[in-house]
Amino acid sequence: MKKKILFVMESLGIGGAEKSLVTLLSQLDYSKYDVDLFLFYPKGEFMDLISEEVNLLDVPEDFNSFILNPKESIKQLIKRGKFRLFIYKIIWVVNLYFNKFILNKEYIGWNIIKKSVKPVEKEYDVAIGFLEKKSIYFTVDKVKAKKKVGWIHIDYAKIEHNHKVDTHYFKFLNNIITVSEHCKDVLIDEFPQYKEKIEVIQNIISPKLINNMSNKEVKDINFIDDSIIICTVCRLTVQKGIDIAIECCEQLIKKGLKFKWIVVGDGSERSKLQKMINEKGLKDIFILIGSRSNPYPYMKMCDIYVQPSRWEGFGITVAEAKVLNKPIVASNIPEFVEQIEDEKTGMIYVDKQDMVNKMDYIIRNKNTRQILSSNLKNIDMNNNYELEKLEKLL
Template identity: 45%
Template sequence: MKKKILFVINNLNCGGAEKALISLLETMDYSKFDVDLLLFKREGIFISKIPKQVNLLAEPENYKYFDMSIKTAVIELIKKGRIDIALSRILSLYTFKTEKKKSVVEQKVWKYLSIALRKLDYKYDVAIGYLEKNPIYFCVDKVNAKKKIGWIHNDYEKLEMDKKIDDKYFNKLDYVFTVSEECLNVLKKIFPQYKEKFKIMHNIVSDKAIKKLSLEKVTDVQFNKEDINIVSVGRLNYQKGFEMAIEACSILKEKGYKIKWNIVGDGEERSNLERLINKFNVKDEFKLLGIRENPYPYVAKSDIYVQPSRFEGKAIAIDEAKILNKPIVLTNFSTAKDQIENKINGLICDMNSYSLASEIEGLIIGSELKNNIVKNLMEEKLGNEDEIMKLYDVIGI
């Protein structure tokens, strides 16, 4: 008899966790599982990638009132006679106004959002909150399941969340998965009482699929041989550190290098990054391309892949660049050494623009270094679809 599994995540917008979930769903054995997927908002570029065997549930009915203007939400809710939810929406606004840490706002708002969301009727064998905060909280509070699993996709310490809130929910989970050794060590340090619940499952990356997708044509960017073509993939947010990349681009330009640096991704920092692009006079060299459903052809056409992040759990984009045998430069965030062996299959630099520019320059002028890195990447085994067995093990099949 098939086991019934529920996955919960906020949406399927362009991000590492969302992409990792799609890869996981593509790898699952549907002869053994019936899988439901709940999105708080049914949106995102990966919606079209959901395997046909997955049953996409309707959005939670009242979630929308916490994602629209408070005036519109309160008027609609009063008309419906839902004074309780209207009051919760008003109280959530107070939290947004008074809580200084953005990372903690979602945690604290959950107690008000929870009032608006009803419990799911179906009983599951396993419920999986595939992202920190709301997806985990929903599984604990709103789902009837024999086993409940949470997922932490980043260095928990760098997320700057309120651990007292998560302690209550971790206590009710059977397992908490994370994505790298360093992330696991951080969780064990902060929550030693739950160390037996913590497990590692690396994000699933299919080398065959990525190589196939990388062959698609790129029509919106010219990759010229006389240029040094650099690509980075990621959300335009503080975590990804693209301000450092802009200044590094300016430094390399001043040294006379013909840089063309394309960023695949979008986010809340776009206007700030555009301002910095103008400030450092790299409008012709540094381009924010926006979201692309298939970023792999851009990476494949590049000479160098750069990940200038401040922190990561395990960056899927780095593993994908490795599969495409691209020399990689990344900043020395806490989990960097979980993905790159410095000067063997990539370069790790200090977390500043000058070090970033220096290591990129090292690849530009050091053909032997670059060739050795590419050679080592070509010899690595990088596909890891068998990671799914770690999930199967705790599900119990």
């Protein structure tokens, strides 16, 4: 008999965890598993990549109304006569604004949000909250399952979190999965009482899928000169360090180097970053092209791949650049050090000036780029052992 598996996720917008989930779902053996997927917001650029074998659960109407933006949510709840939920939403909004603007801290308010959704009717063998916070809270509170798993995709010490709330919810999980050894160490430091539950399953990638998708033609960029092309793929947030990349770009231009630097992705910092680019006179050199559901053709066309993140959980785009055999320059954070052997499969920089120096060197030295690419070709990027860990978990 097939095992019944549920994955819980907020949405499938562009992000490392979201990409990891759709890749994971494409790799499962559906002769063994019946798989359901519950999304708080069933939308996002990766929706079309969900495997046909996956059953997407409907979002309950009350929950759907409650989790909308405050104005639209209140409007719908009143229209539908859900006055009890309307009162809860007002309480949630007041708490949100108090925490955000007075206390200057994150507010989730799951203890209020959960009043808007009934438990999932079906019972599962394994239920997986595939993202930290709400996905895990939902899995614990609203799902009946023999085994419950929480997935942490980020360096827990680098994000806002409610330690007391997570301590409570982690108690009800059979396994706590994270995506790198560094993230595991951080979680053990934060939650030593749950040490035996915490294990690593790295983000699952599919070299075959990446290579196939990378062969699509790029039609929206046409560089007619012989410039070196640098590429970065990420959300435009403080975490990803694009401001650092812009400062590096400015210094490299002052050294007389010729190149184009394209950034694939979107996010809350876009307008601020574009202003910074314009002020430094880099608008024709450092180019924010927006998000793409398929970033791989842009990665394939580049000469150098750069990831300037301040912190990561795993750093899936670096793994993908390795699949495409691209010379990589990345920041000196534990997750990249785990993936890159410095000056053999990429270059790791320790600070802003070191980034400028190493970018200068790799742009000027085609032979170095070729050596790094050649070394990457000898690495087996099929992470079947991670799938084996998942199979064991299931």
